[in-house]
Structures are given as C-alpha cells and as structure tokens.
Amino acid sequence: MTTLVDTKKLTMVQAVTDGMRVMMKEHENVIVLGEDVGQNGGVFRATDGLVTEFGENRVIDTPLAESGIIGTSIGLAMNGFKPIAEMQFLGFIYPAFNQIMTHASRIRARTLGHFTVPMVIRAPFGAGVRAPEIHSDSVEALFTGMPGMKVVVPSNPYDAKGMLVSAIEDPDPVLFLEPMRCYRSTKMDVPEGKYNVPLGKAARLQEGSDVTIFAYGAMIEVVMKAAKTAEEKGIKCDVIDLRTLYPLDKEMIAESVQKTGRAVIVHEAPGTGGLGETIMSLINDTSFLYMKAPIERVTGFDTPVPMFALEDHYLPSADRVVQAIEKVTQF
Amino acid sequence: MTTLVDTKKLTMVQAVTDGMRVMMKEHENVIVLGEDVGQNGGVFRATDGLVTEFGENRVIDTPLAESGIIGTSIGLAMNGFKPIAEMQFLGFIYPAFNQIMTHASRIRARTLGHFTVPMVIRAPFGAGVRAPEIHSDSVEALFTGMPGMKVVVPSNPYDAKGMLVSAIEDPDPVLFLEPMRCYRSTKMDVPEGKYNVPLGKAARLQEGSDVTIFAYGAMIEVVMKAAKTAEEKGIKCDVIDLRTLYPLDKEMIAESVQKTGRAVIVHEAPGTGGLGETIMSLINDTSFLYMKAPIERVTGFDTPVPMFALEDHYLPSADRVVQAIEKVTQF
Amino acid sequence: MEKLFPKMQIINENGEWKDETYRGEITEELTKELYTKMLRSRLFDRKGVNLQRQGRIGTYVPFEGQEASQIGSAMAMGEGDWMFPTYRDHAATMTFGHSLKTLFLYWKGRQEGCIPPEGKNIFPPAVPIASQLLHATGAAWAEKLKGTDRASIVYFGDGATSEGDFHEGLNFASVFNAPVVFFNQNNGFAISVPIEKQMKSKTIAQKAVAYEMEGVRLDGNDVFAVYFHTRTAVERARKGEGPTLIEAVTWRYGAHTTADDPSKYRNQEESVNRRETTDPILRLERFMKNENMWDEKWAADLQESLTLEIEAAVKEMEEIQAPHYNDMFDHVFAENPWPIESQKEAYAHSRGDR
Amino acid sequence: MEKLFPKMQIINENGEWKDETYRGEITEELTKELYTKMLRSRLFDRKGVNLQRQGRIGTYVPFEGQEASQIGSAMAMGEGDWMFPTYRDHAATMTFGHSLKTLFLYWKGRQEGCIPPEGKNIFPPAVPIASQLLHATGAAWAEKLKGTDRASIVYFGDGATSEGDFHEGLNFASVFNAPVVFFNQNNGFAISVPIEKQMKSKTIAQKAVAYEMEGVRLDGNDVFAVYFHTRTAVERARKGEGPTLIEAVTWRYGAHTTADDPSKYRNQEESVNRRETTDPILRLERFMKNENMWDEKWAADLQESLTLEIEAAVKEMEEIQAPHYNDMFDHVFAENPWPIESQKEAYAHSRGDR
Ligand SMILES: Cc1ncc(C[n+]2csc(CCOP(=O)(O)OP(=O)(O)O)c2C)c(N)n1
Ligand SMILES: Cc1ncc(C[n+]2csc(CCOP(=O)(O)OP(=O)(O)O)c2C)c(N)n1
Ligand SMILES: [Mg+2]
Numbered sequence A, B: 001m002t003t004l005v006d007t008k009k010l011t012m013v014q015a016v017t018d019g020m021r022v023m024m025k026e027h028e029n030v031i032v033l034g035e036d037v038g039q040n041g042g043v044f045r046a047t048d049g050l051v052t053e054f055g056e057n058r059v060i061d062t063p064l065a066e067s068g069i070i071g072t073s074i075g076l077a078m079n080g081f082k083p084i085a086e087m088q089f090l091g092f093i094y095p096a097f098n099q100i101m102t103h104a105s106r107i108r109a110r111t112l113g114h115f116t117v118p119m120v121i122r123a124p125f126g127a128g129v130r131a132p133e134i135h136s137d138s139v140e141a142l143f144t145g146m147p148g149m150k151v152v153v154p155s156n157p158y159d160a161k162g163m164l165v166s167a168i169e170d171p172d173p174v175l176f177l178e179p180m181r182c183y184r185s186t187k188m189d190v191p192e193g194k195y196n197v198p199l200g201k202a203a204r205l206q207e208g209s210d211v212t213i214f215a216y217g218a219m220i221e222v223v224m225k226a227a228k229t230a231e232e233k234g235i236k237c238d239v240i241d242l243r244t245l246y247p248l249d250k251e252m253i254a255e256s257v258q259k260t261g262r263a264v265i266v267h268e269a270p271g272t273g274g275l276g277e278t279i280m281s282l283i284n285d286t287s288f289l290y291m292k293a294p295i296e297r298v299t300g301f302d303t304p305v306p307m308f309a310l311e312d313h314y315l316p317s318a319d320r321v322v323q324a325i326e327k328v329t330q331f
Numbered sequence C, D: 001m002e003k004l005f006p007k008m009q010i011i012n013e014n015g016e017w018k019d020e021t022y023r024g025e026i027t028e029e030l031t032k033e034l035y036t037k038m039l040r041s042r043l044f045d046r047k048g049v050n051l052q053r054q055g056r057i058g059t060y061v062p063f064e065g066q067e068a069s070q071i072g073s074a075m076a077m078g079e080g081d082w083m084f085p086t087y088r089d090h091a092a093t094m095t096f097g098h099s100l101k102t103l104f105l106y107w108k109g110r111q112e113g114c115i116p117p118e119g120k121n122i123f124p125p126a127v128p129i130a131s132q133l134l135h136a137t138g139a140a141w142a143e144k145l146k147g148t149d150r151a152s153i154v155y156f157g158d159g160a161t162s163e164g165d166f167h168e169g170l171n172f173a174s175v176f177n178a179p180v181v182f183f184n185q186n187n188g189f190a191i192s193v194p195i196e197k198q199m200k201s202k203t204i205a206q207k208a209v210a211y212e213m214e215g216v217r218l219d220g221n222d223v224f225a226v227y228f229h230t231r232t233a234v235e236r237a238r239k240g241e242g243p244t245l246i247e248a249v250t251w252r253y254g255a256h257t258t259a260d261d262p263s264k265y266r267n268q269e270e271s272v273n274r275r276e277t278t279d280p281i282l283r284l285e286r287f288m289k290n291e292n293m294w295d296e297k298w299a300a301d302l303q304e305s306l307t308l309e310i311e312a313a314v315k316e317m318e319e320i321q322a323p324h325y326n327d328m329f330d331h332v333f334a335e336n337p338w339p340i341e342s343q344k345e346a347y348a349h350s351r352g353d354r
C-alpha cells in the first residue's frame, strides 16, 4: 500500500516551526512563550510567523527571565494549557533549573497524578556554529538523569517535526533539544499536516555487522561520514540515531550490540557524566557476554566548551570516530 | 615511628565545624556564609560557635537566596577571600545552578588562569532522616559531570575534617557534600589541629578477593553491613569508599576490579545518570578483560525521592546489596 | 516608606475600632465564623506539634500566631480560585477546603498529603522558597487567557522576598496583568534570620513599587483588616485591574519547625508578651466582648467540638493503610518508561513480592 | 515615578547647559578627553561590525549610540576599582584600560579576549544575563571587608532587570552596604523585546525603592550627566554610604548583534532620527561649538590618529598565533586531574602529535 502525502522541502528549523503551527491549529490550548519568540520569530526564526497567525495571546514575548518562563509555564500547564517554552539557548536554561528540577519534573509524582505539567521546553544547543561563550553547551545529561523528564533530540527535519508533535501530545514535560548545527544544514521532504515520530524509539540509519555506532543530533553527520570511511576500510557499521535520550530505546541498543559485539558512542558533551555512560551501563546490564571489546567513546572533554577558536578541537570529528571504530574492531 | 596527636571524640558534624574552625584560625581570608550560619549555627549546628569566635564579618548570615550566596561568593573568592558557602540542603542548590555552572566552575578556564574561584560549597544531602520533600535529594552527579568542579563526600568524622581542610586549601571550587545520615551516627577520634585527607584518593575499608563494592557517604554503613553478611556466606568483599567523586581514584578502582573481576556499585541517587555509570565506564575503559560478570548497581530509582513514608523503599538496603553481591558472584 | 505604606488596621489590639469602613459587614455571624476558623486552626496546630513530639508524625511546621493572616486572606478567596501555600500555611488551606486528615498526612510523610479535595485548587506546599510565586502567576494568567474571573493567591514569607523567583513572579504578574494576590506573611524571621538582615527596606509592601503594582501593608493579626483588604485585592484582580502585593505583619510564637530551637537566635520572651498583647484570637475575643458578641458557653462548646473534629482527623490519619511502594514508581510519568518499570520489578523481586 | 526619578541632564540635545553645578569642572581638557574617548570607541565599534561582515571575526555586539553612558561611567572609576561588563560594554572597558587588541580577540573566539591587562580589575563579559551583578557585589563586599575604599561598577541592560540575579544582586548589596554602582543602560530593547513588555514600571531607577537604595535616572546620552552623577555614586560607595542604582536612558542604533535584524521588530527610522537629534557625540560637538572648544583640525587629526590606533589593533589581533588546543585542557583546574590529562593525551595522539 502506498499513501500519497503532500510534502514540503524544509530545513530543520522550518520543520520545528511547522510542528508548532500544526499543533497550534489543532489545539487551542497550545501556546508558545519565551524571549523574542513573538515579532522577532525567535533568534533562529523557529517561531517565525506564529504571532501573526495566532496572535499575542498565544505567542508570547516574555520578560528576560528563564525561571519566570518555566515557573509560569508550570502554572499554565497545570491549569489547562500546553505551553511550549523556548529557552533561547540550552546554556541559558540554568536559571530555570530549580523550577524544572523541583517542580516541572515532580508535580505528577508528588500528587500521585492529581496535578500534571504537560509542557515542552524547546532549546537550541551544541557547538560548532562559532557562537559566543555559554551558547554552545551540550548538557542533555543534566536532564536525562532527572526523574520525571523526557529528553529528545532530532537530527533531521522529518524527525524534528514528527517528534515535536509527539512531544506536544505527551502528557508529561519533554525537553526538546534542537542541534543548532542541523538547523539549516539540509532540507528534506517533510509531510504537511500532522504526523508522529514516536518518543522512545531510536532509528537505525545504516545496517552493519562489525560495530555499532551510537550518536544523536549534530553528531549524526559526523558518524555517518566516519561510517563511510570505515566502510571503505571494510568495516561495516550499524549506525543508530538515538533520538530519544530518556527513555533510551533499550531494545534497539541491546539488539544491535548483541549482533556486533562492539560499540562506539559519540556525543559532544563531556565524557564524564555524559550520556555515553548511560549507554555503557545499559550494555553492561543487557549484553555483557556479547561484548568483544571495550566500548569506545568519542566525546567532548571534561572542560567547558572553549571559545570558538578552539571549538573544532573540542568537537568529535569523523577522524576521531574512525580511529575509535578501528580500535574496537582491532581489539 | 609513632607520633602522638591529641584527638577528640567527634561526630561528623562536629568534625566539619572543627575543620572550619582550624582553617579560619589559620587563614584570615577564610569566611563562612549562608542561611542561618551565624547565631543559629546552621540548621544542623555545623557552624555552631563560629560567629562567636570569629565575628559577624567572617561568619555571615545572608539573605535567603542561593544564587546570591554563590554569586557573591564568586566575587569574594576572586577578590582574595576563601568563602565557605553553605547550602542549607543540597536540594536547595538548584537556584544557584547557573552561578555554579557558568561562573564558579569556568572562570579559571575562561581567563586561562587569570581569575580563579577558590571556594568551598558545603551541603548536607541524602535521604533517610525523614526530612520533608526536596530535602533528601542526592544529586552529586549534576556536579561530577560539571567541568571545573571537584566533588567530595566523606563518610566518617576523620575524613570529614581532613577532607574539608584539603577542600579549603584547594585552589579551585570544591563541592563538599555531607551525608545527613552520618552527621551524628558515630563518634570517632579526630585529631586536633590541622591535617589533610587528600582529595582524589579513595579508601579501602575492607580487603577481599571475590567482589569489589563501591560506595560513598551514607551508603558506607549499608555496604559494610552487606559485606559482613556476604562474608558469612563465604564471599569476600573489597569495600571501597570513593570519598572523592570527581576526580575518581582511577588507580584504586581499576586495581580492585582487576583483582576481583566483579563489582557492585551502591548509591542512593537514581540509577540513570548516577555516579555508578561513571564508574562502570571507568571499568570498561581500564579493566574490560578482567571482568567476570556484569557489574551490578544498587541505587535509588529513576523517581524523585518519595516522601518519607516510602523512603526506606527508595534507599538501597543491605539486603539488596547482598543480593547484588550474590548475583555477580554466581554469574 | 513606612508612611507611604502604613500598617492598616480595622480593629486594634484591644479589639477596638480603628477603621469603620466595613462596619456594616462585620456581623456577628462573620465574626464568629472567623473566630471559629482561627480557633480550629490553632487547635490543629497545637495537635501537630504534639503529634510530632510523640513521634506520631515527622517534622511539623507550626504557624501559631499567624492565624489571622492565613484565615482572613483565605476567606477572601472564592470557589474555583487557586491557592499556592508554603509548608506553614495549613490555616489557609484548611480554610479554603483542605481536609485536616490530608494535612496531617503530609507531615506523616505521605504523598497523599499533597492532594487537595476534588474541585479545590490547592497546590501542594512549595518547599523551595519563593518558587510558588511563579506557579500562582502562571495559573492566574491561565484563567485570564481562558476569560474567567478566577484569581490566585500565593503565600510566602519575609525571607522569600530575597529569592530571584519572588522578583520574577511579581514582574511577570505585573507585565501580564495576571489576577494574582501575592500574600506575604512577614513574621519577622526566616528561620533565625531577622528581617533586618534579610533586607534594608523598612517594609515589604514598598517592593511593589518596582513593578508599578499595588502594595498594601496591614496588621496581619487583625483578621478583619486581612479579610477586607485581601478581598479588595481579589476584586481588583477579578476585574482585570492587576495583581497586588500584600504585606501582613505578624509573628510566629514558636519554633520555625519542630526541629528548630528559637532560643538559639531570639529571646522567646517577646513571644510570651505577644501572646498577651497582639494575639489575633485574643484580639477577636476582646472585640467580641466589646461588641457583645461573646458567649462563654458558645466558646467552650466550640472548643470541644473542634477538639473532637481534630481528634477524628488524627484517627483517620493514623488508620490509613501503609502506602505501597508502587506509589513511588507509578506516578513519575503517565506511563512508566522501561527503566522505572524494570526497577519496580527488580525491587518487588528483591523483596520476594514476585 | 517619572517625577520622583526625573531624567537628569547637564547639557541638552543641542549642547546647551541644563544644570551648571559642575560648570567649573567642565574644562576644555575634560571635554576633549571625553570626546576623544567617545570617538575612539565609535570607530572601534564600526570596525568591529566591518570585521564581522568580512568574516574576520565572529558575531560582534555593537554599542553605537551608547558611548556616553559607557564612557561617562567608566571615567568615574578609579585605579584599582572593579568593572563587570556585559558583551556590549567595550566602550566602558577600553576606557577603563582594556586593550583594543584584546577586545577584538574576544570576538575572534579567543580565550585571551577574557584577560584584562595586569593590574586592571576587569572581569570578562558576563554572557548569562544579570549574573554579573552578584560578582560585582561580592568583589565590592570583599573590598569593604579588606577595609579599602575601592568600589565596583557593573553594567547591565534593561532586559537584565527581569532576571532573579538582578534582584538578588541589589538586595545583597544593600544589606551588606557593598560599595557598588549598578549601572543600567536602558536602551529600550532586550534584543527584540521593548521595555514595555519587559516591565510595567515606567523607570528602572524606581526599582531601587525595593532595596531602600539610592536610585538615579539620567540622560545616558549626556556624557557629563553620566560622568558626574556616576562619580557621586562612586564617592558615596567609597565613603561607605552604600550602593546606587543608576538608570542611563540611551539607545542602540544598530542591531542587537551582527546576527540580529532589527527591522524584524522595530522601525529603524527611529535610529536614523536619533542620530541627528540625541546622538551623544554630536551633542558634545554642539556643546564644544557653543563653548568655543571646537577645532576642525583637531577633530580631523583625532579621527586620523584613532583610526590608525584601531588599525594597528586589528593587525595585532590578526597576527597573533593560532591557539594551541592545550589551552582548552590546561586551565580548567590549577592542576589537570587524570580525566583531563588522559583526554588531552588521547587527543594529541589522535592527531598524531605524540
Ligand atoms: C530555596 C530554598 N532555600 C532554603 C530553604 C530552607 N528554608 C526553609 S524555610 C526557610 C526560611 C523561610 O523564611 P520565610 O520566607 O520568612 O518564611 P517563614 O518560614 O518565616 O514562614 C528556609 C531558609 C528552602 N526551603 N528553599
Ligand atoms: C540568562 C540569559 N538568557 C538569555 C540570554 C540571551 N540574550 C543575550 S542578550 C539578550 C538581551 C539582553 O537585553 P538587555 O539586558 O536589555 O541588554 P542589551 O543587549 O540591550 O544591552 C538576551 C535575551 C542570555 N545571554 N542569558
Ligand atoms: Mg518569615
């Protein structure tokens, strides 16, 4: 069976806008709030045109205060609204940390489900675009380890829209991370109207039997390039785009490493405390006997993201990934 | 050679006070600030008597604002002082998260060493004392994964004082976590005057060849009990008190698991994103071929710490640890 | 500033009229209702302290002395409005409809203590100081967006004014003209820290100036002043005239919590004196006597029936079944994701429960 | 409030006297110094925008239009005082002693751009909005504890007043009587958000009331008003008379950053008009002409020599060696802990560097 759907060629940031638009049309209670999201359409134009289409009561420029944005969103969410709160950059979510950690993520548990906080927090993140200090932080692990939060990261326009729709439909708080490096890097056919890419499901981007590569967001491009080089050297990579970072897709992760017996994990966040460790522990718990080599990680370092003159050194490169692939296969 | 030192029997909280007193006597620039640390001596009496001894300019009751406490401490620290900032409970550090994440931990790196932030953040933490909501959080992993921060957790009075002295002497920000459950659980001979327990070094509490148990803080008591039960069943445990959580004592961890080939990690923080994962990755990186069984973790769950009617269920128990020990040895 | 924001009273410490604006509304019925509610909460509070001493509940947070502030303000709220209390505001929440049993359960460490009765919009107590001001603003803003005339009231202490969230809450409310009443109970202390160390400003009400907001300072031990001035603020909110910051000047007689020892940081004689002079319940009793509303028999009967009510609540609290550990697992998300589900299973297994 | 906090001027837009208090001090020398510094910073700023357009530096944050605010205030500070700028305050920091080369390096993504000249207490720009107010308070408090008479000045925008740290910074400073000047540049916008959406208050100065602090509102394009009133605030701070909140009302002509397009959210004609009317440099030129201090040749020579200075700084900036990646590893702690050391080695190894 084939179904015909109308599609448009969109960049990731346009797909994000489209996801919000579709959901705002369908649900009156979906509102967007944040710094500069109104007339300006967001500093990356992710909310471009929304205020014109939906008005100032649904697309709201807030004062410059992240705790205020998240804290009032909590009040809005548990009183009938579905706020999509934008953090201008993930590096500016820290002032809101208390509200997310002690309230957004806990209210359902605290009240045994009586009050809930169905909201989406959107935030551009990651290095590689020569942004100023603090703008390039990759701190997804602060939230994957926070009970009560879901964390997702699309790596392409199609997933971005479909996962944003799912995030908005989710009854619980979802942190929706948007890799800045992917915002305009490619265009892709994106269906018009509503469709879902489910949360909690990874995607296998390439089938291979020698080694599994785990990555997400902006690192997908890097690992795909590395996988190609590896292929040329005769190493076949199973490449998995994790997409949802909490909860991880346990089945696909375990199934893949049980097939390959080898894994390379790539992320730009610092090694210590990064998501790589969570994946390693999952592999330990599910696939110990299958592993033929220690897992390799290619990650950012245990240092702050340096200013951009050095950021290419900080970021995992295809070269480093290839070396890691070789290391695990030659073990 | 034997040296005679005068000692006093102190609880952990008294040892903490003594550590501050000794350092404040020795260094005029050491100051203490926080909520209720003055006349009241802190809600746990950790600063008891200090304001009387050192005056209101060195033991300072601040307004009720954690970002304010840490933010001004940063200014004080890089202008000649050594602030010991108390967070009343670790669960109230979140409002200060931005200041710690974007400033305290980064100023040295940002300025290539020109400005530094030598400060200690003290915070009681952990569950098991029937405290109200949020008071029992165990979120050390937020800081072990934060580039630029050291994180330490003593489990007994002797270490508490010696490590606090080392933390105060450290030229960089140190998060000094005090397990509430240990505050008054035992008394111990603690030397008068100054002595150091070095940061970055774990302690082997018990020698054993069958399995390594890693724990810290309030979990030490739990794992020692479990190790005893295991011993009765003929299983010999190498018990390691990690003490410093960043940087971990790589040598001792690797050496021990290379000897035993088996590990059980115990902490009360949620499993996902917990320090257990960091230890697992260290073992993967150093000791893959030595491991005879998957590593087991006994941790808090991926849930908020429940209110105290349920907290005994949440906390790792000696029983659960024994089961984990049996699981890894019977693998 | 103290002149710009005078501490308003309707009756003074001796129960005498200071402001007769609302005289027509201050009927015997209303007066007795307020008295009843204040006495009820005081007896509840004393019970709470006792239960803690006996180890029947955990740490308890007493509010004795602050009854007029909490009850006068809660009485000003209507059905469908929202209330955001702190850990010290049981008098407010019980006035607004919380059950005594539930309040005790909270201090017994039971998650059920966070759940309001059906239809009552009472949020669980905010533990992180000042964080709730933003929730109240958000909930009120939601009502405005929905086009209802419902409002929020949020409680917080003098210490809470130092937190960033206090500032952000008031600013958001003023910018979005959210129908919220910021009800500050200035009891002079944040645990051990006296207000002089908390702020240099002589009043809390003056902080409203920063937000071009209405600021009101009143005698928080005068239940009439609290009730009528809060009602005015709520009416303004309902009419779209914006939020109000109310500073109710009061005092807690006892410890910050049952784990606190106030003699470490203040002379408790002040509390003893205040019981004789500025006590909110005694003041109302004096007023009732002055106005010939007092009846010893009525008061004695009341005391008895309230005591029975509270004892019944204690019984209910103590008879409730032990919680099941699944409560800890099953409400983090709408549906358990696999890590929680597998932890839950492993835990059950470790106990031999399956 | 606008009456309580009038926008103070010393000279008006036409360069005419409005307040002659400081007439004796407004010498030709001082005037020319101020003019020189303003022109220097404007030329620097335009160079910055151009360098970004040519891809020779990264995103740049222009401040054109705000020169009087930054320079007047920085001139009021003394040797040994502390300065806490934002990303937009190069005119202030270069006036206080930062080198032009270092400022350019910052925007070239070089860590060296965060380091002030030896002996100059200039903090690197705060990127998280309002966070620096607390550092300034802490540093000033440290001076007070040490018993010096040094003070801090901290810069921040109208948008920054919404953050919790603004509030906590002012409150701590007022409670501890820290010698700090909170210097707000109210340029009417936080990126695209106009001040009317940022706050309901008509002035920023009135926010000082919340802290029982001195609040001053002034014309931020009048360099004399800025200089003398800031000097007064600094003097008060040095004498232990406490902190001051200064609101300097100004305007940025251009984009928020070179990545911003102001036409998305405001009519840029306003900026064009303001260049003719309220411009701080033009105003000083008019004043100098009125006062017979103006000399075309002097102005032309000045323009030329400043241009040369700036070109030299660009050259220096561009000639600096590429940074070594070890810079990223070696300054996180005083000594590298093993995870960093092993990552550093592995990275070197991966590049074949060892
Ligand atoms: C963010 C945060 N920091 C610290 C605490 C610990 N704490 C609990 S109550 C309290 C004092 C509160 O004082 P105030 O706001 O005056 O309210 P009161 O207790 O007097 O009613 C403190 C510091 C907390 N609960 N939350
Ligand atoms: C905590 C935080 N949130 C958001 C940002 C993104 N941001 C950078 S500048 C800016 C606007 C600042 O406006 P204002 O304080 O008026 O200063 P101006 O830029 O006008 O000088 C914003 C929102 C940030 N840097 N930090
Ligand atoms: Mg109080």
Ligand SMILES: [Mg+2]
Residues within 6 Å of the ligand: D157, D158, D159, D185, D186, D187, D188, D189, D190, D191
């Ligand atoms: Mg501005």
